[in-house]
Amino acid sequence: MYSQGLIGADNRTEETPEFLARFQKRIDAEEKIEPKDEMPEGYRRTLVRQIGQHAHSEIVGMLPEGNWITRAPSLRRKAALLAKVQDEGGHGLYLYSAAETLGVSREEMTEELLSGKAKYSSIFNYPTLSWADMGTIGWLVDGAAIMNQIPLCRCSFGPYARAMIRVCKEESFHQRQGYEIVMTLAQGTPAQKAMAQDSLNRWWWPSLMMFGPHDADSQHSDQSMAWKIKRFTNDELRQKFIDATVPQAEFLGLTIPDPDLKWNEEKGGYDHGPIDWDEFWRVVKGHGPMAKDRIKARKKAWDDGAWVREAALAHAEKRRARKIAAE
Amino acid sequence: MTMTTPLWEVFIRPRNGLAHKHVGSLHAADEVMALQAARDVYTRRGEGNSIWVVPSAAITASDPDQAAENFEPTADKIYRHPTFYEIPDDVGHM
Numbered sequence: 001m002y003s004q005g006l007i008g009a010d011n012r013t014e015e016t017p018e019f020l021a022r023f024q025k026r027i028d029a030e031e032k033i034e035p036k037d038e039m040p041e042g043y044r045r046t047l048v049r050q051i052g053q054h055a056h057s058e059i060v061g062m063l064p065e066g067n068w069i070t071r072a073p074s075l076r077r078k079a080a081l082l083a084k085v086q087d088e089g090g091h092g093l094y095l096y097s098a099a100e101t102l103g104v105s106r107e108e109m110t111e112e113l114l115s116g117k118a119k120y121s122s123i124f125n126y127p128t129l130s131w132a133d134m135g136t137i138g139w140l141v142d143g144a145a146i147m148n149q150i151p152l153c154r155c156s157f158g159p160y161a162r163a164m165i166r167v168c169k170e171e172s173f174h175q176r177q178g179y180e181i182v183m184t185l186a187q188g189t190p191a192q193k194a195m196a197q198d199s200l201n202r203w204w205w206p207s208l209m210m211f212g213p214h215d216a217d218s219q220h221s222d223q224s225m226a227w228k229i230k231r232f233t234n235d236e237l238r239q240k241f242i243d244a245t246v247p248q249a250e251f252l253g254l255t256i257p258d259p260d261l262k263w264n265e266e267k268g269g270y271d272h273g274p275i276d277w278d279e280f281w282r283v284v285k286g287h288g289p290m291a292k293d294r295i296k297a298r299k300k301a302w303d304d305g306a307w308v309r310e311a312a313l314a315h316a317e318k319r320r321a322r323k324i325a326a327e
Numbered sequence: 328m329t330m331t332t333p334l335w336e337v338f339i340r341p342r343n344g345l346a347h348k349h350v351g352s353l354h355a356a357d358e359v360m361a362l363q364a365a366r367d368v369y370t371r372r373g374e375g376n377s378i379w380v381v382p383s384a385a386i387t388a389s390d391p392d393q394a395a396e397n398f399e400p401t402a403d404k405i406y407r408h409p410t411f412y413e414i415p416d417d418v419g420h421m
Contacts, residue, residue, distance in 0.1 A: 036391045083371075090368050097352045100334070106354055107331055163351070170372070309332060312356035319357065 015040050027228050032158040035101035043227055044102055047157050049118075050229065051099040056113045056120035058092035060294050064128040065137060073131060080177045081134060087174065091167045098159040114299050116286060123206050125288025132185050132199035138178015140200075140207040140245065146171050147241045148211065151231035160229075179248065186252040193253075200249065201257045208272070209280045211238040217277075243269045334383040335361040337368075339375035347379050355380075 015023075023040055026033065033039055062085045069085065072078035096106055112118035123141055128134070149171065152164040185196040212218060212234040224230040232240075242261075249256050260273030282288070332354040338347035350369050355361035361380040370378070389397060405411050414421055 034391070036388065038391075086367075087371065090371065093353060093368050094351055100352070105331065166351075309356070312360060313332065316357035316360075 024226070027156050027226075030228075031156075032161065033156050034158045042223070043157075043229075046224060046227070046229060047160065048099055048102050048104050051095055051102075051160055052104070052109050052112070053119050053121075055092045055095035055099060055109065056118055057124065058088045058095060059113075060120045060124045060298065062088045062092075063294055063297055064124055064126070064290070065134060067128050068131060068134050071131070072134075077134075077181070084138070084174050084177065087170050091163075091170070094163040094166055095160075098157075098163045101159045110302060114295065114302060116295065119284065120294075121210060122280070122283040122288055123210050124294060125283050125286075125291045126202070126206055127290050129202070130195050130199060132182065132195040133203070135178050135181030135183075135185060135196065136199040136203045138174050138176075139182050139248070140178075140203050141210070142171060142174040142178060143245060144207050144210045144241050146175060147237050147244070151237075154228075154231060156228035182254075183252055186254055196252070197254050200254050204257050205275065205279075206283075208238055208242070208275055209283075211235070211241065213277065213280070239269050242272055246270055332356055335365070335380045336383050336386060337361075337365045338379040338381070339365075339369060340377040341375050343376065347377065350374070352383060 019038075020040060023038070023043070033043075065081060065085050065088075069078060069081050072081050096109060099109060100106060109118065113120065128137070146168065149164055149168050153161055153168055155161045155164065182196050182199075185192040187193075215221060215233045215235045218234055221230065221233055225233070246256060246261070258273045260271065262271055263269075264271045283291070333356070334352055334354055335358075336352050337350050339350050340347045353361065353364050353368055355364050358380060362378060365378045365380055369375075401407070
C-alpha cells in the first residue's frame with residue numbers, strides 16, 4: 001500500500017558546499033546511493049523518515065482490511081483478502097529493512113509509531129464501514145499507492161528502490177482484486193450498487209489527499225526532487241491518478257463525488273474541485289476517526305507479543321549454550 | 328527497551344542451476360525462525376526453491392571509501408579483455 005506525500009521531513013544539512021556538490025554530481029549521473037556510501041545528513045534523515053512512514057503505513061494498512069477478513073462474502077474473496085493483507089505485512093518488512101540500512105533500528109521505528117512521533121498514511125485513519133470498502137480500498141487506495149510507488153522504484157537510494165520494485169510487482173494484484181469487487185457490486189442488485197457508490201463517495205477525497213499537499217504548500221518537495229528521492233510532484237501524481245481513475249468509474253456506472261470534475265481538452269486531463277485541506281491536516285495531526293483505534297491495535301499487538309519475542313530469544317540462547325557445551 | 332532480535336540476510340535460489348541471490352533481510356531470534364520467516368516474507372509467489380539465511384553480523388564488507396583503490400586499477404587493464412587483441416577477420420571466429 002503506501003505512504004502519502006512526505007509530511008514534516010527535515011532535510012536541512014550542514015556539509016560543505018564541495019561535499020554537497022560531489023554528492024549531487026553522483027545523483028545527477030543517476031548513480032544509486034548505497035547504505036555505506038557518504039551522504040548528506042539531510043538525505044539520510046529524509047529517507048529514514050520517508051521509508052519509516054512508508055513501512056508504518058503498510059503495517060497500519062493491514063488493520064482496516066483485517067476488519068473484514070472473517071466477513072468476506074465467499075471463500076474466493078476471503079483467500080484474496082488474506083493474501084493481500086499478508087502482502088502488506090511483507091511490504092512493511094521490506095521497507096523496515098531498507099530503513100535499517102541507514103542506521104535506525106526496528107525497535108526505534110516501532111517505538112516512534114507507537115508513541116505517535118512517526119506518521120503513517122492518513123488514509124488508514126478512516127473506518128471501513130461496508131464490504132464495498134474492501135473493493136474501493138484496493139481500487140483507489142492501492143491505485144493511488146501504485147502511482148506514487150512506481151517512480152520510487154527509480155529512487156536514488158538503492159535499498160529503497162529495490163524494496164519498491166518488489167512491492168510494485170505484488171501490488172498490481174491488490175488493485176485488480178479491489179476493482180473486481182467494486183465491479184461485482186456495481187453490476188449487482190440496486191442495493192449492492194448503492195453500497196459501491198456510497199463507498200466511492202467516502203473514499204474519493206481521502207484518496208486524492210494521499211498524494212499530499214499542493215506543490216505550492218509542500219515545503220520539502222524541491223530538495224527531495226533534487227536528490228531524486230522523489231521523481232514527480234504531489235500534484236503531478238494526483239493528476240495522473242485522477243486521469244486514470246475517472247474512466248474506470250465511468251465503466252462501472254458509478255459517479256465520482258465531485259461536481260466540478262470535468263475534462264480539460266487543453267491540458268489533456270481532468271480538472272477537479274477544491275480539496276478540503278482542513279480535513280487533511282486534521283487527520284494528519286491525529287484526529288482521524290480511527291486514529292486512536294489504529295495505534296491501540298498496534299500497541300496491543302506489540303505488548304501482547306512481548307513474551308513471544310522474549311521466549312524466542314531465551315530459547316535461542318539456550319540452544320546456543322547447549323551447542324557450546326557439547327563441543 | 329526490550330532486547331533486540333538479531334538481523335539476518337536472506338539469499339534465494341530461483342531454481343536449480345542458478346546461484347543464491349541476496350533478496351533482503353529480516354529479524355529472527357535464531358536460524359530456524361529466520362528460515363521460516365524468510366519463506367513467508369520472500370517466497371510468497373514461487374520466487375525460489377532454496378533459501379540461505381546468514382547472520383548480518385557475520386558479513387564483512389569492503390569499505391566504499393576504498394572503492395577507488397580497490398576497483399579502479401582494473402579499468403586501465405584493458406589488455407585483460409579479448410577485444411584488446413587484433414585478429415584478422417580471415418582467421419575466423421576466435
